[in-house]
Amino acid sequence: MKAIQTTKAVVMLNWHVLAFGHGTYSSKMLKTVLLRVLLTLPSPVEAGYPSPAASSAAIPASQVIQDVSAKTLDRKVIEDHLSVQAIIRSYQLRGHFLAKTDPLGMDSSAEPTHRFVRQLESYHLDASDMERIFTLPQTTFIGGQETALPLREIIRRLESVYCSSIGVEYMFINDRQKCDWIRKKFETPGIIQFTKMDKRLVLERLIRSIKFEEFLARKWSAEKRFGLEGCEVLIPSLKAIIDECSGQGVESFVPHAIGKGRLNVLANVARKPLESIFCQFDSKLEPTDELLRLWLNETFEVMLDKLFLVDSSRQGSGDECPNSWRSAFLTGCRYETFHLSDLPEYSTHGTIHIVVNNQIGFTTDPRVARSSPYCTDVARVVNAPIFHVNADDPEAVMYVSQVASQWRCHFGSDVVIDLVCYRKNGHNEIDEPMFTQPLMYKTIKKHKSVLEMYADAKIEEGIMTQQEFEEEQANYEKICEDAYQNAKKIENTKNAEWLDSPWTDEDTLAHIGGKFSQLPEDFTIHGGLKRILKARSKMIDNREADWALGEALAFGSLLKDGNHVRLSGQDVERGTFRFLHDQSARLVMWEAQFGDFSNTAQCIIDQFISSGQAKWVRQSGLVMMLPHGYEGMGPEHSSARLERFLQMSIDDPDIIPDIEAEDFVVQQLYNSNWQILNCTTPANLFHAMRRQIKMTFRKPAIIFTPKSLLRHPEARSSFDDMIEGTYFQRLIPELGVATEKPSNIERLIFCSGRVFYDLLKERKETQKEDRIAIARVEQISPFPYDLVDAECRKYSNAELMWVQEEHKNMGAWTYVQPRIQNLMGGQTVRYSGRSSAAATATGNKSVHTAELRKFLNVAMKLD
Ligand SMILES: *[C@@H]1O[C@H](CO)[C@@H](O)[C@H](O)[C@H]1NC(C)=O
Numbered sequence: 001m002k003a004i005q006t007t008k009a010v011v012m013l014n015w016h017v018l019a020f021g022h023g024t025y026s027s028k029m030l031k032t033v034l035l036r037v038l039l040t041l042p043s044p045v046e047a048g049y050p051s052p053a054a055s056s057a058a059i060p061a062s063q064v065i066q067d068v069s070a071k072t073l074d075r076k077v078i079e080d081h082l083s084v085q086a087i088i089r090s091y092q093l094r095g096h097f098l099a100k101t102d103p104l105g106m107d108s109s110a111e112p113t114h115r116f117v118r119q120l121e122s123y124h125l126d127a128s129d130m131e132r133i134f135t136l137p138q139t140t141f142i143g144g145q146e147t148a149l150p151l152r153e154i155i156r157r158l159e160s161v162y163c164s165s166i167g168v169e170y171m172f173i174n175d176r177q178k179c180d181w182i183r184k185k186f187e188t189p190g191i192i193q194f195t196k197m198d199k200r201l202v203l204e205r206l207i208r209s210i211k212f213e214e215f216l217a218r219k220w221s222a223e224k225r226f227g228l229e230g231c232e233v234l235i236p237s238l239k240a241i242i243d244e245c246s247g248q249g250v251e252s253f254v255p256h257a258i259g260k261g262r263l264n265v266l267a268n269v270a271r272k273p274l275e276s277i278f279c280q281f282d283s284k285l286e287p288t289d290e291l292l293r294l295w296l297n298e299t300f301e302v303m304l305d306k307l308f309l310v311d312s313s314r315q316g317s318g319d320e321c322p323n324s325w326r327s328a329f330l331t332g333c334r335y336e337t338f339h340l341s342d343l344p345e346y347s348t349h350g351t352i353h354i355v356v357n358n359q360i361g362f363t364t365d366p367r368v369a370r371s372s373p374y375c376t377d378v379a380r381v382v383n384a385p386i387f388h389v390n391a392d393d394p395e396a397v398m399y400v401s402q403v404a405s406q407w408r409c410h411f412g413s414d415v416v417i418d419l420v421c422y423r424k425n426g427h428n429e430i431d432e433p434m435f436t437q438p439l440m441y442k443t444i445k446k447h448k449s450v451l452e453m454y455a456d457a458k459i460e461e462g463i464m465t466q467q468e469f470e471e472e473q474a475n476y477e478k479i480c481e482d483a484y485q486n487a488k489k490i491e492n493t494k495n496a497e498w499l500d501s502p503w504t505d506e507d508t509l510a511h512i513g514g515k516f517s518q519l520p521e522d523f524t525i526h527g528g529l530k531r532i533l534k535a536r537s538k539m540i541d542n543r544e545a546d547w548a549l550g551e552a553l554a555f556g557s558l559l560k561d562g563n564h565v566r567l568s569g570q571d572v573e574r575g576t577f578r579f580l581h582d583q584s585a586r587l588v589m590w591e592a593q594f595g596d597f598s599n600t601a602q603c604i605i606d607q608f609i610s611s612g613q614a615k616w617v618r619q620s621g622l623v624m625m626l627p628h629g630y631e632g633m634g635p636e637h638s639s640a641r642l643e644r645f646l647q648m649s650i651d652d653p654d655i656i657p658d659i660e661a662e663d664f665v666v667q668q669l670y671n672s673n674w675q676i677l678n679c680t681t682p683a684n685l686f687h688a689m690r691r692q693i694k695m696t697f698r699k700p701a702i703i704f705t706p707k708s709l710l711r712h713p714e715a716r717s718s719f720d721d722m723i724e725g726t727y728f729q730r731l732i733p734e735l736g737v738a739t740e741k742p743s744n745i746e747r748l749i750f751c752s753g754r755v756f757y758d759l760l761k762e763r764k765e766t767q768k769e770d771r772i773a774i775a776r777v778e779q780i781s782p783f784p785y786d787l788v789d790a791e792c793r794k795y796s797n798a799e800l801m802w803v804q805e806e807h808k809n810m811g812a813w814t815y816v817q818p819r820i821q822n823l824m825g826g827q828t829v830r831y832s833g834r835s836s837a838a839a840t841a842t843g844n845k846s847v848h849t850a851e852l853r854k855f856l857n858v859a860m861k862l863d
C-alpha cells in the first residue's frame with residue numbers, strides 16, 4: 001500500500017505542471033483491480049484448463065457417454081487417460097517449483113507438497129504403465145507431430161520442458177490463447193536451438209561482462225562498485241532482448257532501474273565510454289554524473305530505494321514516444337509498476353521486468369522477507385507470465401529473453417524474467433557475507449563461474465578453441481587497459497549528455513476570455529454542470545474568478561501558449577477540474593491517480609522532489625497540490641504535513657539574506673530547493689501555476705490547497721488581478737482600514753491559507769479593524785523577508801503574532817518564528833493556534849470548533 005502511494009508522486013517528474021487531486025488511492029485502486037480480475041475469471045475451458053469434454057464441446061454429454069458405452073470402452077482406459085492428462089496439467093501448473101533454477105542447488109522452494117507431481121501413484125498409475133501409449137490431450141504441444149506417446153516419453157518431455165533450467169509460470173493467466181502461445185514456445189520438441197554463431201556471441205558477451213568486473217576489482221580493490229558477480233549473464237540477456245526486439249521493429253529502449261551491475265550495463269549494454277566510467281573512481285567527479293557518483297559513494301540501501309523507485313517514475317512518462325513501441329527493463333518487481341502497466345496514459349505497452357534474483361536482499365533471507373514463494377508473485381496480478389531461469393545456463397537465459405521479447409512485441413503487455421543467480425561478494429565488495437549467510441557462502445566459494453562452465457562446455461563442443469577463448473579475453477583486457485590509461489588524462493568529466501535538455505521559456509501572456517464558460521459545439525454535459533457553467537459565465541461577465549476558475553484560467557492560458565499540462569491524481573477530474581476534463585479530448589490534459597495524503601509518498605518526495613536538483617541534477621517544475629485544511633473533517637483531511645516540507649527547505653533561518661539586493665527575489669528562489677505555497681486568492685493561484693512555466697528555471701512547487709475556499713464567497717479575484725502587469729504575490733499585505741493609521745495598529749498578524757478568512761471575519765465581529773492588521777504569507781518558503789520586513793516597519797508599534805490553524809508542532813510556526821524574529825532583530829513573535837498534538841486533527845466536531853474558537857479569541861484579544 002505504501003509503495004503504491006509513492007509511485008504517484010514521482011510519476012510526474014518530467015512534466016511541466018502537475019496537480020495531485022483529492023481522494024485516496026490505494027485501497028480503491030486495489031479493489032478495482034481485484035474486482036476486474038474476479039469479474040473476468042474465465043470458464044475453465046477458456047483458461048486453457050483441460051476439461052474432459054473440452055475437445056468435443058459440440059457433442060452433448062449424453063451422447064459421449066452413449067458412444068463410450070456403445071463401444072464398450074474399457075473404463076480403465078478412460079481413467080488412465082484422464083490421469084495422464086492430470087500429469088501433464090500438474091507439470092504445466094507446478095513444474096516450475098521443481099525446476100532446477102537455483103545455480104547453487106540450495107533452493108528449498110520445492111515444498112514437499114509439490115512432490116506429488118512426480119509420483120505416479122498420486123495419479124493412480126504405476127511403473128507398469130510406463131510403456132503404455134497414451135493419446136495426448138489438446139492442451140499440450142509436447143507431442144510435436146505425434147498425437148500419442150508412451151507414458152515414459154511423455155514424462156521425460158515434461159521433465160525437460162518444465163523441470164530443467166527454466167521454470168515457466170503461466171497457468172494463472174486467464175486467457176487460453178496466451179497460455180497456448182507459451183505452451184507452444186516451451187513444449188514444442190526441439191524448439192530451443194542455437195546456432196554456432198549464437199553460442200559464440202553469448203560466450204563473447206559473457207567474457208566482456210565478467211572481465212569488466214574483474215578489471216574493476218583489480219584496479220580498485222578497495223572500492224565499492226556493486227558488481228554483477230554471480231549474475232554476469234544479465235549482460236548477454238539484455239543484449240538478447242535488444243536484438244530480438246529490434247528485429248521485431250522496436251526502435252527505442254528505456255532501461256529503468258538497474259541495480260547491481262549498473263556500471264557493467266553502462267559499459268557493455270549502453271556502451272558508455274569506458275574512460276568516463278573509470279575516471280569516476282579517481283575522484284575527478286563532477287556532480288553532473290550523479291547517478292554514477294551515488295552508485296560509487298552511497299550505501300546500498302539508499303540505492304535500493306532510489307533506483308527501484310525510478311522505474312515507476314518512468315512508467316508515468318507514458319507519452320514519451322506515444323506511437324513507437326517502447327521496451328523497458330528494470331530489476332526488481334515493484335507492485336505499483338505492475339499496477340500502472342495497463343492504465344491509460346501510463347502504459348508502456350509492455351515492460352520486460354528482469355529480476356536479478358541473487359536469492360538474498362541484503363542480508364535478509366527470503367523466507368523471512370515475504371510470505372509468498374517467489375519474489376515475482378506480484379506480477380501475477382496483471383497476468384504477466386513469469387520465466388524463472390537458472391543464471392548459470394546461458395542458453396536457457398537467452399531463450400527466455402527471446403521469448404519474453406516476443407511476448408512483449410506480440411501481446412504488448414508485461415512479462416517477467418526471474419534470473420535466479422547468486423551474489424558472489426557481499427552486498428558490496430567490501431562487505432563480508434560469511435557473517436550473515438555462512439552456509440550459502442560456503443557453497444558460493446566452491447562454485448565455478450558461469451564463464452568457466454560455459455566456456456568449458458563450448459570449447460568441448462567446438463564453438464571456440466581454447467586459444468580463441470584466451471585471445472578474446474586478452475582483447476577485452478586490452479580495451480579496458482587502454483581506457484584506463486586514457487581515463488587518467490581526462491581532466492573533467494562533466495559530460496553534457498547527462499544533463500537535462502533546457503526547459504524552453506515561452507513568453508506569452510495569455511488572453512483569457514469567456515472560453516471556459518462556453519461549451520464546445522459537439523459537447524454534451526451533465527445538467528448539473530450546465531448550472532455551473534452558467535454561474536461561471538456570470539462570474540466572467542463580472543470579470544471575476546473563483547478558485548476553480550482561477551485554476552482553469554491558469555491551465556487554459558498555459559495550454560494556449562502551447563504548454564503541456566498534465567494533471568495526475570485520483571479524482572482530479574472531479575471538483576475544480578471537472579470542466580477542464582471534459583475538454584481533455586482536445587487539450588492535452590492528463591488524469592491519473594494520486595491521493596491527497598502525501599505522507600506515504602515521503603520517500604519519493606525525499607529522493608526526487610526535495611533533492612532532485614542537488615542529487616539527480618534534474619530541474620523539475622512539478623506542482624504538487626496537496627489538499628489540506630482544518631475544516632472539522634478529521635485528521636485525514638489535515639495531514640498534508642506542511643512542516644515536513646518546510647523542514648526540508650534549505651534556507652538557513654540564521655542567515656538573513658540581503659533583501660536590498662536588486663535580484664533578491666529571483667536569486668532567493670533560484671537558490672532554494674523548492675517553493676512552499678499556500679494561496680488565499682484564485683488570482684494568486686493562477687499566477688503560481690503560470691510562474692512555474694514562465695520562470696527561466698524550474699523549482700518544484702508544493703501548493704497546499706483548501707477545500708473550503710473552493711466555494712468561499714470572499715475567495716474571489718477580479719480579472720484585474722490576472723491580466724498583464726499582475727504577478728504572483730509572495731505576501732498579501734493588509735489592505736483594509738488598518739492601513740489608514742498604521743501607527744495605531746497594536747498587533748500585526750501573519751498567517752497563511754484559509755485561516756485568513758476566519759481571522760477576517762473574527763476581526764470584523766470584534767470590531768478590531770483599526771487595531772489589528774493581518775498579512776497573508778502566500779509563499780512560505782523561500783521566506784519573503786523583504787515583504788515581511790516592509791509590513792513590520794509599516795506597523796512599527798504593533799506586536800507580532802503568527803496565527804495558524806495547525807497544531808503548534810505542525811504547520812509553519814517553527815519555520816516562520818525564527819525567521820521573523822531574526823529579521824526583526826530579536827523581536828518576540830507570539831503564537832496563536834492549536835496546541836501541540838500527536839494526531840493532525842481531532843475527529844470530534846465540537847472539539848474542533850472549540851479549538852478554533854479558542855485560538856481566534858487569543859488572536860483578537862488585545863491586552
Ligand atoms: C562520498 O560520501 C562522503 C560522505 O557522505 C562525502 O563526504 C564525499 O564527498 C562523497 N564523495 C563523493 C566523491 O561524492
Ligand SMILES: *[C@@H]1O[C@H](CO)[C@@H](O)[C@H](O)[C@H]1NC(C)=O
Nearest residue numbers: 629678706752753754811812
Ligand atoms: C495553508 O493553507 C491551508 C489551506 O488554506 C490552511 O488550512 C492552512 O492552515 C495553511 N497553513 C499554514 C501553515 O498557513
Ligand SMILES: *[C@@H]1O[C@H](CO)[C@@H](O)[C@H](O)[C@H]1NC(C)=O
Nearest residue numbers: 842843844845846847848850
Ligand atoms: C466530542 O467532544 C465533546 C467535548 O469533549 C464530548 O462531550 C463529546 O462526547 C465528544 N463526542 C464524541 C462523539 O466523542
